[in-house]
Amino acid sequence: xxxxxxxxxxxxxxxxxxxxxxxxxxxxxxxxxxxxxxxxxxxxxxxxxxxxxxxxxxxxxxxxxxxxxxxxxxxxxxxxxxxxxxxxxxxxxxxxxxxxxxxxxxxxxxxxxxxxxxxxxxxxxxxxxxxxxxxxxxxxxxxxxxxxxxxxxxxxxxxxxxxxxxxxxxxxxxxxxxxxxxxxxxxxxxxxxxxxxxxxxxxxxxxxxxxxxxxxxxxxxxxxxxxxxxxxxxxxxxxxxxxxxxxxxxxxxxxxxxxxxxxxxxxxxxxxxxxxxxxxxxxxxxxxxxxxxxxxxxxxxxxxxxxxxxxxxxxxxxxxxxxxxxxxxxxxxxxxxxxxxxxxxxxxxxxxxxxxxxxxxxxxxxxxxxxxxxxxxxxxxxxxxxxxxxxxxxxxxxxxxxxxxxxxxx
Amino acid sequence: xxxxxxxxxxxxxxxxxxxxxxxxxxxxxxxxxxxxxxxxxxxxxxxxxxxxxxxxxxxxxxxxxxxxxxxxxxxxxxxxxxxxxxxxxxxxxxxxxxxxxxxxxxxxxxxxxxxxxxxxxxxxxxxxxxxxxxxxxxxxxxxxxxxxxxxxxxxxxxxxxxxxxxxxxxxxxxxxxxxxxxxxxxxxxxxxxxxxxxxxxxxxxxxxxxxxxxxxxxxxxxxxxxxxxxxxxxxxxxxxxxxxxxxxxxxxxxxxxxxxxxxxxxxxxxxxxxxxxxxxxxxxxxxxx
Numbered sequence: 121x122x123x124x125x126x127x128x129x130x131x132x133x134x135x136x137x138x139x140x141x142x143x144x145x146x147x148x149x150x151x152x153x154x155x156x157x158x159x160x161x162x163x164x165x166x167x168x169x170x171x172x173x174x175x176x177x178x179x180x181x182x183x184x185x186x187x188x189x190x191x192x193x194x195x196x197x198x199x200x201x202x203x204x205x206x207x208x209x210x211x212x213x214x215x216x217x218x219x220x221x222x223x224x225x226x227x228x229x230x231x232x233x234x235x236x237x238x239x240x241x242x243x244x245x246x247x248x249x250x251x252x253x254x255x256x257x258x259x260x261x262x263x264x265x266x267x268x269x270x271x272x273x274x275x276x277x278x279x280x281x282x283x284x285x286x287x288x289x290x291x292x293x294x295x296x297x298x299x300x301x302x303x304x305x306x307x308x309x310x311x312x313x314x315x316x317x318x319x320x321x322x323x324x325x326x327x328x329x330x331x332x333x334x335x336x337x338x339x340x341x342x343x344x345x346x347x348x349x350x351x352x353x354x355x356x357x358x359x360x361x362x363x364x365x366x367x368x369x370x371x372x373x374x375x376x377x378x379x380x381x382x383x384x385x386x387x388x389x390x391x392x393x394x395x396x397x398x399x400x401x402x403x404x405x406x407x408x409x410x411x412x413x414x415x416x417x418x419x420x421x422x423x424x425x426x427x428x429x430x431x432x433x434x435x436x437x438x439x440x441x442x443x444x445x446x447x448x449x450x451x452x453x454x455x456x457x458x459x460x461x462x463x464x465x466x467x468x469x470x471x472x473x474x475x476x477x478x479x480x481x482x483x484x485x486x487x488x489x490x491x492x493x494x495x496x497x498x499x500x501x502x503x504x505x506x507x508x509x510x511x512x513x514x515x516x517x518x519x520x521x522x523x524x525x526x527x528x529x530x
Numbered sequence: 531x532x533x534x535x536x537x538x539x540x541x542x543x544x545x546x547x548x549x550x551x552x553x554x555x556x557x558x559x560x561x562x563x564x565x566x567x568x569x570x571x572x573x574x575x576x577x578x579x580x581x582x583x584x585x586x587x588x589x590x591x592x593x594x595x596x597x598x599x600x601x602x603x604x605x606x607x608x609x610x611x612x613x614x615x616x617x618x619x620x621x622x623x624x625x626x627x628x629x630x631x632x633x634x635x636x637x638x639x640x641x642x643x644x645x646x647x648x649x650x651x652x653x654x655x656x657x658x659x660x661x662x663x664x665x666x667x668x669x670x671x672x673x674x675x676x677x678x679x680x681x682x683x684x685x686x687x688x689x690x691x692x693x694x695x696x697x698x699x700x701x702x703x704x705x706x707x708x709x710x711x712x713x714x715x716x717x718x719x720x721x722x723x724x725x726x727x728x729x730x731x732x733x734x735x736x737x738x739x740x741x742x743x744x745x746x747x748x749x750x751x752x753x754x755x756x757x758x759x760x761x762x763x764x765x766x767x768x769x770x771x772x773x774x775x776x777x778x779x780x781x782x783x784x785x786x787x788x789x790x791x792x793x794x795x796x797x798x799x800x801x802x803x804x805x806x807x808x809x810x811x812x813x814x815x816x817x818x819x
Contacts, residue, residue, distance in 0.1 A: 170745055173644030300789045326784075329792035333740055333749040334548075336541050337784035337791075340665065344534050360646050360741040368651060368667050368739060370658045389741060391648025 159193050159453060161186075161443065162218035162248075163202040164211060164229030164239060170357070174385060174432050175231045178253055181429065181436025182228055184420060185444060193447050205231060208238035215239050219246040225453035226251065226443055228436070230271075233257035243268035249458050253439035254432065256381060258306075258523075261482035265525035268455070270462055270481040272439050274402070274520075276303070279380040280310035281519050282487050282509035283400050284318065287378045290398075291348020292320030295375075297338060297362070298353030300327040307353030307380065315351075323347045328354055335362045339369045352379035352397070356386040367394035373494075384430040384502075392496035398506070400487045403434040407488065407505050411469045413441075428500045442467060442476075473513060480525035484516045533663030538781045540664045546777020547674040548736065552750050553757035553769050554681065555728035561764030562701040562721045565612060566620055568627040571751030572634035573726040576600050577733025578742045579642055582649045590652050597730030604726025608719045616718070631747065639744045651738035673735045680731065681770060688766070697721060701764075756795045760802045762812025771810055 163182055165175040183200060192198055201222045203214040211229075218224045226249040230236030236255035243250040244266050251270045252260060258275040274282070294315055298304035304327065315322065324345045326338055339362075342350060354362060359382065366372060377397040384404070387395050403410075405418045405428045417437055421429035429437075446461035447453060463481070468474045474485035490503035510519050556570045580596035611630065615623040655669045688694035700707045700714050707714050732750070740746055757776055761768025776795050783794040802809065 170644065170743075172639075176644070327789040329789060331749055332792060333753070334545055334780070336545065336667075336670070337538055337781040338788065340534065340537050340541060341785065343665075357646060357741045357743060357745075361739070364650070364741070365739055368656070368669055369665065370656075370667070385645050389646025389648060389743070391650050393648075393650035 158197040158199045159447070160222055160224045161198065161200050161440075162215070162222065162224035162227035162229070163200045164205055164215055164218065164227050164235075165202065166205040166231045166235070167202075168204070168206065171231050174254070174383060177385070177430045177432035178231065178436035180421070180425060181417075181433035181438075182253075182440040184417065184424070184433075185437045185440035188417070188420070188441075189444060193444050194451060198444075200228075205229065205235045205239075208234050211235040212238050212242045215242050215250075216246060219248050224248065225447065226455075226458055228253055228440055228443065230255045230260075233260070236260055236271075237264060240264055240266065240269045247455050249443070249455055249462065251439050251443055251462075253435050261477075261480040262524040263526075265480050265523070265527055267459060267481075267527055270442075270476050270483070272402075272435055272483045274400075274485070274487055275482075275523075276306045276381060277310045278520050279400050279487060280307065280314060281521070283378070283380055283489065284311060284314035286489050286507065286509055287349060287351075287376075287398060288315075288318045288320065290376050290378070292318060293323045293348040294320060294351045295324035295326075295342050295345055295347035295349070296322060296351050296353070297324075297326050297328060297342070298351075299355055299358065300329055303355060303381075304328070304353040307351075311351050311353075328358065330355070330358065332358060333361065335365045336369060338362070339366055339371060342375065343369070343371060347375060350375055350377045352377055354379070356383065356389070359386060360389045363390045363396060364394045367396070372396050383432055385432065387492065387502050388430075388500065392499075392502070395492045395496065395502055398489065398491045399503075400509070401431050401490050401503070402485065402487060403431045403438075404488055404490055404503055404505055405429050405434075406501060406503070409469070409472060409505075409508075411472075438467065471513075472508065477520070480523040480527065482520065482523060484520060486510060486513065486516065535782075535785065537663045537665055538785050539778060540666060542778035542781035543774055544666055544670045544674050544777070545781060546774035547677045548670075548732070548739075549753050549757050549776050550770050550773030551673070551677040551680070551732045551735065552729070553754040553761075553773055554684070554766070555725040555732070556754045557758045557761070557764060557766060557769040558684070558728065559722060559725035560758065561766070562697055563612070563616065563718055564620065564623075564701070565615060565722075566624045566627065567725065568624055568751065569607075569630040569634060570627075570725070570729050570754055571747030571749075572631040573600050573604060573729035574733040574736070574750040574754075575638060575744070575747040576603065576634065577730030578649070578737035578740075578746060579638055579647075579733075580730070581734040581737055582642075582647055582742055585649065593734060596734050597727045600730030600733070601723040601727030604729075605719050605723035607726075608722035612722055613715065613718070631751070635744050635747060642744070644744060646741045646743040649737045649742050669738065676731070676735065680728070681766075685766065693717075753795065756799050760799050760809055762809030765809065765811040765813065768809055768811030 165179055166172050203218055205211040228251050230239055230252035231254045233255040236252045239250055249268050253272050256273040256275055258277055260271045296308055298308040380400045382399045418429050421433055442465050446458055446465050450457035450461040462476055463478050466475045472486055477484050486508040489506045489509055491506050492502055493504055496502055559565055559567045577596055577600045580599050581593045584592040584596055651669045655672050657668045659666050696712055704714050757772045758769055761772035779794055779798050780791055784791045
């Protein structure tokens with residue numbers, strides 16, 4: 121009766137057990153087959169648009185990091201699968217495809233802050249570690265942080281705190297020339313506060329529209345104000361235009377120009393005739409303090425691509441390297457195991473160590489202060505390294521400060 | 531303050547000269563062919579890139595070939611593409627040339643890469659002139675002088691040569707010109723090539739001032755359209771006056787409200803069009819009315 125009530129006879133139960141047993145037989149085989157296949161890592165970087173020229177360097181650095189390991193992780197073949205980041209929504213869709221169709225163990229990318237914020241929001245739902253190698257929006261490791269997301273670049277406000285004490289050495293009467301959108305406004309606000317704390321004076325404050333083709337009138341205003349320093353906050357192409365016209369007006373070298381978050385390629389585009397200024401940078405290929413690994417990377421890059429590694433190439437390389445070494449350390453492609461290994465990963469040299477901060481997954485590293493050489497004789501060798509900020513590694517926590525991140529355990 | 535305003539005024543006139551140079555090719559193509567050439571900025575960018583390549587390979591003297599190459603390319607484009615648009619709705623020419631602009635930008639990205647390319651001014655044109663409060667760079671002065679010479683040459687060509695008369699007549703009544711035994715298609719090819727060549731000259735001259743990168747055309751095409759619209763579509767003199775006005779309005783805005791510097795030319799255009807819908811010196815065009 122009881123069998124009837126449950127709807128199963130003894131024979132049916134035995135048959136069911138047999139079927140389940142039979143269907144489970146191939147599972148270990150499938151499991152082994154997946155383990156024996158290549159470990160796939162997603163690369164989510166823009167392939168089109170103005171940023172594509174920079175993502176090309178990020179991608180080359182990432183590929184080189186894998187090649188250095190013989191294209192293997194944990195003794196297994198490994199490969200990068202590169203998908204585009206056309207828009208924030210497109211980036212999210214491609215991220216889901218990378219996970220669902222390409223079965224990637226982790227993802228490297230986030231070339232623009234808008235894309236990176238969208239990808240960061242997707243990472244917990246697809247349960248895959250996401251390492252952002254370029255975007256600098258403060259919120260990524262601030263209020264939007266989550267357990268799955270790690271970020272290399274130093275946020276704008278932190279770069280400002282690092283850089284301000286250095287450039288006040290040039291004088292405290294500053295002229296602000298910043299772009300009239302989020303990036304420039306962030307810089308403007310941060311440095312205004314820092315200059316006020318240092319007892320300085322703002323002698324001019326121009327917000328510049330994006331893609332301004334002519335800076336001569338701005339240059340005339342700056343010339344008339346005669347500040348100790350121009351604090352720039354204009355993006356790559358605009359900075360190049362400004363520096364060319366600044367030089368054209370005979371002003372190069374007369375008033376120092378300082379700016380954060382500028383890439384090597386931005387200055388290479390200016391040309392030796394007009395290039396000038398003091399900048400922050402995460403890495404410079406000719407920095408004598410580079411670690412042995414970094415020197416080897418720079419040499420390998422030069423050999424392979426016949427041009428030096430730009431800072432973006434290093435950013436792609438070090439983010440990928442931290443991921444690959446963390447998977448090795450975890451001895452697993454399990455997402456939480458990788459995350460825990462990343463939280464314990466350490467790179468750099470004893471003088472310049474760097475690692476992801478456990479509380480917000482922000483890479484804690486010193487920035488370089490570089491200055492354009494007075495005379496440039498090499499097509500690529502534009503900078504002298506003037507110092508690292510902060511000077512002491514023990515000050516990193518203080519200068520990065522509280523990020524506003526409240527991370528949950530999963 | 532007064533001296534700074536005088537300085538900005540002079541700078542505005544020189545900047546306006548550059549705008550005139552960018553816009554004049556667009557004005558010629560519209561005035562004589564009736565084509566709204568949205569690819570004008572792309573030909574401008576090609577001028578810069580050809581100049582850069584010729585400079586890197588052969589030095590400054592070879593750079594003069596860059597606008598000629600752009601002109602030849604323009605003639606090829608006219609034969610293959612633009613010719614089919616003459617009797618079509620002007621909107622179609624706008625869409626086709628917009629697609630052409632995107633294609634040229636994509637090709638420059640493939641050939642020269644997406645990063646900015648360094649390109650400075652010649653050493654013999656570096657330096658500044660200082661007259662009291664007025665500061666003008668030697669290079670901008672040369673650009674302004676080139677623009678004036680070019681405008682004078684074009685005006686003389688159109689007014690005093692038989693070719694100029696054929697062009698002007700053909701732009702108004704192509705059928706009649708054909709009946710007189712003149713092979714107008716060849717003339718039209720030459721006109722389009724000339725417009726592109728002038729865009730190339732502007733590109734070469736702007737390259738040491740602007741960042742040479744694939745999207746540089748965007749910085750040229752919109753001011754060119756604004757200048758041509760304010761001046762009156764197809765009006766040679768109108769483009770010159772409008773270019774200078776836009777230059778002065780822009781520099782004065784930078785002095786007092788810098789964040790509005792790029793937008794002010796559009797506001798200025800809107801005001802002019804409200805007061806005079808055909809632009810400052812615009813004429814009635816039978817073809818479009």
